[in-house]
Amino acid sequence: MLVGRRVALRRPNGQHDGTLQLFRHNHEIRAIRNEPNFAITINPPLPRPDRPVHPFSRHPFQQHTKPHDPPVHSRITWQNGVGWATVGVNGGAVFASASCLLKELLQCHRIEAAGPFTDSPMVVVDRRVRGGHLDRIMTRSPHTPVNGCSDMLTWEAANGLCVQLHVLTTAADPFIAWISFGIFPGNSQDVHLFIATTEAPAAGVPHDAPFAQRFPRTAAKVRRVLGPIAAIVLDGQAP
Numbered sequence: 001m002l003v004g005r006r007v008a009l010r011r012p013n014g015q016h017d018g019t020l021q022l023f024r025h026n027h028e029i030r031a032i033r034n035e036p037n038f039a040i041t042i043n044p045p046l047p048r049p050d051r052p053v054h055p056f057s058r059h060p061f062q063q064h065t066k067p068h069d070p071p072v073h074s075r076i077t078w079q080n081g082v083g084w085a086t087v088g089v090n091g092g093a094v095f096a097s098a099s100c101l102l103k104e105l106l107q108c109h110r111i112e113a114a115g116p117f118t119d120s121p122m123v124v125v126d127r128r129v130r131g132g133h134l135d136r137i138m139t140r141s142p143h144t145p146v147n148g149c150s151d152m153l154t155w156e157a158a159n160g161l162c163v164q165l166h167v168l169t170t171a172a173d174p175f176i177a178w179i180s181f182g183i184f185p186g187n188s189q190d191v192h193l194f195i196a197t198t199e200a201p202a203a204g205v206p207h208d209a210p211f212a213q214r215f216p217r218t219a220a221k222v223r224r225v226l227g228p229i230a231a232i233v234l235d236g237q238a239p
Contacts, residue, residue, distance in 0.1 A: 006019045006020065006021040007019065007020040007021070007106070008020075009106075009109050009113075011113055017083060017084070017109060017113055018032055018033070018083065018084055019032070020032065020102065020105055020106060025039075029042065031074065031076060031101070031102070031105065032076055032084050032105065033084065037075065037086040038076055038084075038086060040072045040073065040074045040076075040098070040101065041072060041073040041074075042070055042071075042072050042098070043070045043071060043072075044071060044072070044073040044094055046059050046061050046062050046071065046094070060096070060139075060141065060142045060154070061094065061096050061142060061154075061156075063141075064096075064141040064142055064143060066097055066143065069097040069098055069099050070097065070098065071094055071095060071096055071097060071098075072094070072095050072097070072098045072101050073092055073093070073094045073095075074092050074093065074095065074101050075087045075088070075089070075091055075092035076092075076105065077092075077108065078108045078109060078112040078113065080112060087158075090158060091158045092157075092158055093155045093156060093157045093158065094155060094156045095153075095154070095155045096142040096143060096153075096154040096155065097143065100142075100143075100153050100154060100155065101155075103151070103153055104153050104155065107153065107165075110176070111196075116198070117176075117196045117197065117198055118196070118197055118198075118199075118201075118211075118214075118215065119194050119195070119196050120194050120195040120196075120211040120233075120234075121194065121211065122192055122193070122194045123192075123193050123194070123232065123233045124190050124191070124192050124193075125190070125191050125193060125229055125232055125233065125239065126189055126190060126191075126239060127189055127190070127191050128189065129229065129232070129239040130228035130229050130232075130239070131228060133226070133227055133228050133229055134181075134191055134229055137164070137181065138164065138181060138183070138191060142154035142164070145166050145167065146166050146225050147225070148168070148221065148224045148225040149166040149167055149168055149178075149179075149225060150167050150168075150169065150170045151166075151167040152164060152165060152166045152167065153165040153167075159185070160184070160185030160186075161182055161183070161184055161185065162182065162183045163180060163181065163182050163183075164180075164181040164182075165178050165179070165180050165181075166178060166179050166181070166225065168195075168197075168218065168221040168222065168225065169221070175197060175198045175199040175200070175217070175218070176197070176198045177195065177196065177197035177198070177199060177215075177218045177221060178195070178196055179193060179194075179195050179222060179225065179226070180192075180193065180194050180195075180196065181193055193233055195211065195218060195222055195233075197215050197218040199215045199217055199218045201214045201215065202214055202215070202216055210234075210235075210236075211234065212234040212235065219234055222234060
């Protein structure tokens, strides 16, 4: 049985890549396709059995659970040359909410199938520097985007990587951009940051120029959001 609305997924050339939709099959909820491997698990066990200690101290998915939009686990992914597929039974990710999963599937298709995005170099920043501005970002509700951002996605991968993705743009902007914050297992102090954007490179700026010079409108949004750590991420300034 089809549940709710459907969103057609198409590339810029018009090619159809399926439909984002939910299905109910007996006691299962499935996404994209009405097939067993595409089932999602609502309210999966948290913390994960293989993650007894969460890098955020208290698991934010538990602390900030929404009764009508609970955390979910999914193995759905996009594979180039294949399309929608699923990873192994021990793979996938836990998302902060069901709506977060649906947004991530849209984002995944936008990145992998539609493109093109340009990523900034990865920068590793201690979450305690500059008065703990980054620490406050990482410990806020996984449903609340940073001031200056329009939305956010939060998930924890099977390998223990914890990710927050804050969307810098709105529908009124002529491009899409976001900041990704990642914490890897075994090191909860260092945050790995990069920026992704579809902004066209600035005219006359060399291809090997710094990201902030090539994509000035994206950089301006990043500076407003990151505040005291923006110069570390964009300009290579020492902490």
